[in-house]
Amino acid sequence: MNIGLIPAKTARMQPQQPALIDIPNDRRISYGELDERVRRLANGLLAGLQVEKGDRVAVLSKNCIEYMELYFACARIGLVLQPLNWRLGTAELARIIEDGEPRALAYAGDFDEVVDALGTQVTIPHWLRFGSDGTYEQLLAGASSEEPAVAASVGDHDPVLILYTGGTTGRSKGALHTHRSLFTGMVNQTVAERVQRDDVYMLTGQMFHIPVVLAMNYMAHGCPVVLINFEARLALEVIQRERVSAFLGVTTMLNWMMAVEDFDRFDLSSLRNIQYGGGPMPRKVVEAALQAFPCTIIQGYGQTEGMTMSFLSQEDHSAAVDGRHSGRLSSCGREAFMTTLRVVDGQGGDVPRDGMTPGEIIVSSEANMVGYWRQPEQTAETLRDGWLRTGDVATWDEASYVYIVDRAKDMIISGGENIFSTQVEAAIHQHPAVLESAVFGIPDDEWGEAVKAVVVLKPGMSATEAELIKAASEHLASYQKPRSVDFVDSLPKAPTGKILKRDLREPYWREHEKNV
Amino acid sequence: MNIGLIPAKTARMQPQQPALIDIPNDRRISYGELDERVRRLANGLLAGLQVEKGDRVAVLSKNCIEYMELYFACARIGLVLQPLNWRLGTAELARIIEDGEPRALAYAGDFDEVVDALGTQVTIPHWLRFGSDGTYEQLLAGASSEEPAVAASVGDHDPVLILYTGGTTGRSKGALHTHRSLFTGMVNQTVAERVQRDDVYMLTGQMFHIPVVLAMNYMAHGCPVVLINFEARLALEVIQRERVSAFLGVTTMLNWMMAVEDFDRFDLSSLRNIQYGGGPMPRKVVEAALQAFPCTIIQGYGQTEGMTMSFLSQEDHSAAVDGRHSGRLSSCGREAFMTTLRVVDGQGGDVPRDGMTPGEIIVSSEANMVGYWRQPEQTAETLRDGWLRTGDVATWDEASYVYIVDRAKDMIISGGENIFSTQVEAAIHQHPAVLESAVFGIPDDEWGEAVKAVVVLKPGMSATEAELIKAASEHLASYQKPRSVDFVDSLPKAPTGKILKRDLREPYWREHEKNV
Incomplete structure (x- = not known):
C-alpha cells in the first residue's frame, strides 16, 4: 500500500468526483x-x-x-x-x-x-x-x-510522515509514521466509522495534526473532503451546503455548534456520524448531541504516536443513553480492530478487569509510529518490546472497556489518597451552569496537594464557588471534592483541543520543588 | 497479521463471548x-x-x-x-x-x-x-x-490455505493464499458489509469454500458465528433463535427461504445485512428480498483466486429499487476498497467505459492468491504482471460499475452475433412463473449455435415453451431469443450455487468437434 x-483509485474510476472542497480559499x-x-x-x-x-x-x-x-x-x-x-x-x-x-x-x-x-x-x-x-x-x-x-x-515500511506531538508535556518530538502505520490506522477508522462511499467528510482540524489521516481515509474510499478553518456557525453552514455526512469534533466544538443561536434552522439531515475525541464527553453533552445532531456518535481515543487506539461505538452511545451500561459513557471504549490494548501495572502484568484498579494503557499495533525522529532514547522509553507506553492511567472492566482516570502526571495525591481529576470534573459538570472545567492539584502544606478547579460558565449563566463545590460534593467522596474554584472566560488549550493543565498548574507550583 | x-483477541477481551454455535452438532x-x-x-x-x-x-x-x-x-x-x-x-x-x-x-x-x-x-x-x-x-x-x-x-507472506476451485471448468486447481491475502480480503469484506461488533454471522456454505473467510472475518471482529448445513426452514429458525444479523446467500437460497410457507411467522428483526453472490439477482428477486428481509442487501463478485473483488452496495440496491440507476441491479458493482479492477481488451488496454464494449475483468489486489499450488504454468497464465485474469467478460459504465456479460466460454455465437446468456436469462425471468433458468448454445447447422434455455418453474405455476419464448422476445433482439426451452425440476449446481452449464451443455455437444 x-x-x-x-x-x-477514484481518479481512475470516477475522475469527475469531487475530491477537495477548500472553503477558506473557495476552490x-x-x-x-x-x-x-x-x-x-x-x-x-x-x-x-x-x-x-x-x-x-x-x-x-x-x-x-x-x-x-x-x-x-x-x-x-x-x-x-x-x-x-x-x-x-x-x-x-x-x-x-x-x-x-x-x-x-x-x-x-x-x-x-x-x-x-x-x-x-x-x-x-x-x-x-x-x-x-x-x-x-x-x-x-x-x-x-x-x-x-x-x-x-x-x-509498507517506508517512512512517510513526521508529526510533531502537541507539546502539552515539554518539547515537541517528531512521531515517525510509515505507509503501513498510516494505512493500519485508516483501517481502524474505517471499521469504527463504518465509512461509506457516499460520505462527505469535513476536516475540522489543521493538517499538521494526526486527524488529517481520517480525512485521507475518506479519500481512500473516494469521498469528497471539505476543508475549513473551524468556526461553529461556519461548520453548520458548510454541513448544510455541502451535505457533510461525517466529521471529527472535540467536545468544545460540539458545544459551540449547539450553542449557535439559530442552530435549529440549519439542515443537518446529511449527517451520518460524528466522532469526538480528547476524552469522554459529559453525559449531558452526549445526550444533547444525540438530540441535536440527526446521526450516530462515536468516541475515539488516540495519540499522535498510535493514532486512534480505542473506540466507544455507535451502539455503546445509544445503549448508554437508553440506560443500558450507562457508565460506559465515561469510557473511551475498547481496542480498535487492528490494535491490542492492555492496562498494566508497574511490572507489566494486566491489572484486574474490575473497573477499579488503575494501570497504564499500553498498545501494540501496526498503526503505532515506528519511533521518534532522531530520538533513540525517547523512542526506547516509549516503544518497549513492541508496546507503545501511552502515559495514560486507566481502569478496565470485565468487557475490556477502558476508563481513563488521568494522565499519569495529572493524578492528584492528597492526604495519601489518589484523586483523579477527570472524576472531579465529571462531578462539577453536574451543575447546569458549567461549560468547561479543569481540575488539578495545588500545593497544600497540610495535605500535600489540594484539589483546585478552574471553571468556564455557560454564556448568560452564573454560579458561585460554594454552589459548585456543593453540587460536586454530592457525587464525590469528601477527600475528592474541590477545595477552591476559580472562574475564567476560557481555558488554555493545545491545538488538538486538549486543555493545557500545565499552564494552569504552573503558577501555583513555581515556588515549589515538586512540579508534577 | x-x-x-x-x-x-476476543478471548483476551471477553472470554465468555460465544465464538461458534454449531447447529448440526448442537454445541x-x-x-x-x-x-x-x-x-x-x-x-x-x-x-x-x-x-x-x-x-x-x-x-x-x-x-x-x-x-x-x-x-x-x-x-x-x-x-x-x-x-x-x-x-x-x-x-x-x-x-x-x-x-x-x-x-x-x-x-x-x-x-x-x-x-x-x-x-x-x-x-x-x-x-x-x-x-x-x-x-x-x-x-x-x-x-x-x-x-x-x-x-x-x-x-504476512506465509502461505496458509490451499482452496481447490469449484471445478466448474475442468480439473480443480489449488489456489494458494497467504495470511496477507486472506486478511486483505477480510478488510474488503469489512468495508462492504460494514461489520459491527454486535453482529451474529450465519455461515451458510461449506468451509472448504472461500466464503469461510467471511465467517473468519466476523470472528476477527469478535462476533459469534453460527454453523449450519443450509436448509431454508432451518436457516429461518436459526436466524430467529440466534438473532443472526448477517449471512451470505446465493440467489437460490434467498428464493427458497422466501418460498417457505409460513415465512411471515419468523422473527427476522435481528437481520442487518445480507450479501448475495453467484451473479446479479433478477430485479424482482431483489425487490422481493428487500421487502421480505428487514435489512440491507449487498452483492459481492469474487473468485476463489481473488476473494470478493467488487461489490454492489447497500445504497446501490435501495437507489435502484427506488428507480435511480435501476440498471445497476444487473451490475456486480465496483472494485472493492483494497482492490483494483479493470475491464480490458485483448491488448490489455481498458475498454471504453460505455456500458457496451465487452472486455475481460482483470484484478490487482493483495487479496489475490499468490498462485496455483504446484501449477507454475497455470499460475503464469492466470496471474500476469500482478493481474489476476478472471476469464469473466464484462462491460463497465462511466462510474466504473461492472456488468458481467458472461464467462468467456459461455458466450453464444449465432449467425456471427455474440449472444450473452445472462441477457437472455434476464429476459426469461420477466415471465412470472420462472424460478431459475440456464441459457447456453447448442449446435445448429444453419447458424453455428442456437440459443437453448432450460427452465425451472415456481412450485404450483405453469408456462409453455411458446409463452416463455414470447415473453423473453419482448426484451431481446430477434437473434437473441431462445429457439427452444426445456423444463426441468432442478438445475445441476456446484456447491457454491453456480449453475453447472457444462453439464447441461455437454449432451448436445458430445458428437460435435467444437465443445466450448
Whole structure:
C-alpha cells in the first residue's frame, strides 16, 4: 500500500468526483484533477529539486488543497512530509526544521513574514511558495504528468510522515509514521466509522495534526473532503451546503455548534456520524448531541504516536443513553480492530478487569509510529518490546472497556489518597451552569496537594464557588471534592483541543520543588 | 497479521463471548474455550506430529467447531490447511491429497468409509479422527495450552490455505493464499458489509469454500458465528433463535427461504445485512428480498483466486429499487476498497467505459492468491504482471460499475452475433412463473449455435415453451431469443450455487468437434 496512490483509485474510476472542497480559499478540485497535480508535483520534486527517497519536505500552511497535494505527492515517491504547526513561534519552528533537515519548505503566502524570519535562522535548499505566481505552481507547470516510476516500489515500511506531538508535556518530538502505520490506522477508522462511499467528510482540524489521516481515509474510499478553518456557525453552514455526512469534533466544538443561536434552522439531515475525541464527553453533552445532531456518535481515543487506539461505538452511545451500561459513557471504549490494548501495572502484568484498579494503557499495533525522529532514547522509553507506553492511567472492566482516570502526571495525591481529576470534573459538570472545567492539584502544606478547579460558565449563566463545590460534593467522596474554584472566560488549550493543565498548574507550583 | 491469532483477541477481551454455535452438532464454544483448544491443537501438531512451517494438513468434514479450530491452529504455527470438498468422489479426493502431500488428514466420523477407501490409495503419515474418543481429541488432551512460540514469527507472506476451485471448468486447481491475502480480503469484506461488533454471522456454505473467510472475518471482529448445513426452514429458525444479523446467500437460497410457507411467522428483526453472490439477482428477486428481509442487501463478485473483488452496495440496491440507476441491479458493482479492477481488451488496454464494449475483468489486489499450488504454468497464465485474469467478460459504465456479460466460454455465437446468456436469462425471468433458468448454445447447422434455455418453474405455476419464448422476445433482439426451452425440476449446481452449464451443455455437444 502506497498512501500516495490514494487519489489515483477514484481518479481512475470516477475522475469527475469531487475530491477537495477548500472553503477558506473557495476552490474545488476533482479526483481526476487532483491526481494529475499530485503526479506533476511528484515529478517536479524528483526532477526539479533532485530529492531522493527518504528526504523530508516541510510545509507551513493552513488547510488548503496544496497541503493535501503535498501529502500524496511526497508519499507517492517515498519522501517524508514534515508538517509544521503554524501556531508555534519562529524559534520553535526553526528548531523543528533543524530537527527534520528538509530539502524543501512549501508554504502559503500568509506566512511570508515567518518564512522571512526563518530564512535567517535555518538553511533549506528549496522554498516553494503557493499561489498562482509562486514557485510551487511553477514546479508543477514544468513537470510531467506521467506516473513516477518509483511509486511502484514505495509503501509498507517506508517512512512517510513526521508529526510533531502537541507539546502539552515539554518539547515537541517528531512521531515517525510509515505507509503501513498510516494505512493500519485508516483501517481502524474505517471499521469504527463504518465509512461509506457516499460520505462527505469535513476536516475540522489543521493538517499538521494526526486527524488529517481520517480525512485521507475518506479519500481512500473516494469521498469528497471539505476543508475549513473551524468556526461553529461556519461548520453548520458548510454541513448544510455541502451535505457533510461525517466529521471529527472535540467536545468544545460540539458545544459551540449547539450553542449557535439559530442552530435549529440549519439542515443537518446529511449527517451520518460524528466522532469526538480528547476524552469522554459529559453525559449531558452526549445526550444533547444525540438530540441535536440527526446521526450516530462515536468516541475515539488516540495519540499522535498510535493514532486512534480505542473506540466507544455507535451502539455503546445509544445503549448508554437508553440506560443500558450507562457508565460506559465515561469510557473511551475498547481496542480498535487492528490494535491490542492492555492496562498494566508497574511490572507489566494486566491489572484486574474490575473497573477499579488503575494501570497504564499500553498498545501494540501496526498503526503505532515506528519511533521518534532522531530520538533513540525517547523512542526506547516509549516503544518497549513492541508496546507503545501511552502515559495514560486507566481502569478496565470485565468487557475490556477502558476508563481513563488521568494522565499519569495529572493524578492528584492528597492526604495519601489518589484523586483523579477527570472524576472531579465529571462531578462539577453536574451543575447546569458549567461549560468547561479543569481540575488539578495545588500545593497544600497540610495535605500535600489540594484539589483546585478552574471553571468556564455557560454564556448568560452564573454560579458561585460554594454552589459548585456543593453540587460536586454530592457525587464525590469528601477527600475528592474541590477545595477552591476559580472562574475564567476560557481555558488554555493545545491545538488538538486538549486543555493545557500545565499552564494552569504552573503558577501555583513555581515556588515549589515538586512540579508534577 | 497472523490469521491464526484471530480468536485470541476476543478471548483476551471477553472470554465468555460465544465464538461458534454449531447447529448440526448442537454445541457451543466461547472465545476463551476456542482459543485454548486452538493453542492445544497447535502445540499437539507441533509436538505430536512433528510438523514444520509450510507443511500441509488436510481436512475432510462438514461444518463443525473442529474445522474452525484447524483453520486457526494451522495458521497460528505456519501450517497450510488443505480443505477437501467432501462432495467429490474418492478418486478425485485421492488426486487432490497427492497434490497437497499433507502430513495429516483430519476428518469427521461421517467420512469413515471414504477415509478407509482413501487409506488404500494415498499415504498420509497421520490420521486425526474427530469425536470424544478420537485421535484428534487425544492430541489436544496431551498438548500444552501455552502460546506456541512460533506464532510470533508467522504472518504476512506465509502461505496458509490451499482452496481447490469449484471445478466448474475442468480439473480443480489449488489456489494458494497467504495470511496477507486472506486478511486483505477480510478488510474488503469489512468495508462492504460494514461489520459491527454486535453482529451474529450465519455461515451458510461449506468451509472448504472461500466464503469461510467471511465467517473468519466476523470472528476477527469478535462476533459469534453460527454453523449450519443450509436448509431454508432451518436457516429461518436459526436466524430467529440466534438473532443472526448477517449471512451470505446465493440467489437460490434467498428464493427458497422466501418460498417457505409460513415465512411471515419468523422473527427476522435481528437481520442487518445480507450479501448475495453467484451473479446479479433478477430485479424482482431483489425487490422481493428487500421487502421480505428487514435489512440491507449487498452483492459481492469474487473468485476463489481473488476473494470478493467488487461489490454492489447497500445504497446501490435501495437507489435502484427506488428507480435511480435501476440498471445497476444487473451490475456486480465496483472494485472493492483494497482492490483494483479493470475491464480490458485483448491488448490489455481498458475498454471504453460505455456500458457496451465487452472486455475481460482483470484484478490487482493483495487479496489475490499468490498462485496455483504446484501449477507454475497455470499460475503464469492466470496471474500476469500482478493481474489476476478472471476469464469473466464484462462491460463497465462511466462510474466504473461492472456488468458481467458472461464467462468467456459461455458466450453464444449465432449467425456471427455474440449472444450473452445472462441477457437472455434476464429476459426469461420477466415471465412470472420462472424460478431459475440456464441459457447456453447448442449446435445448429444453419447458424453455428442456437440459443437453448432450460427452465425451472415456481412450485404450483405453469408456462409453455411458446409463452416463455414470447415473453423473453419482448426484451431481446430477434437473434437473441431462445429457439427452444426445456423444463426441468432442478438445475445441476456446484456447491457454491453456480449453475453447472457444462453439464447441461455437454449432451448436445458430445458428437460435435467444437465443445466450448
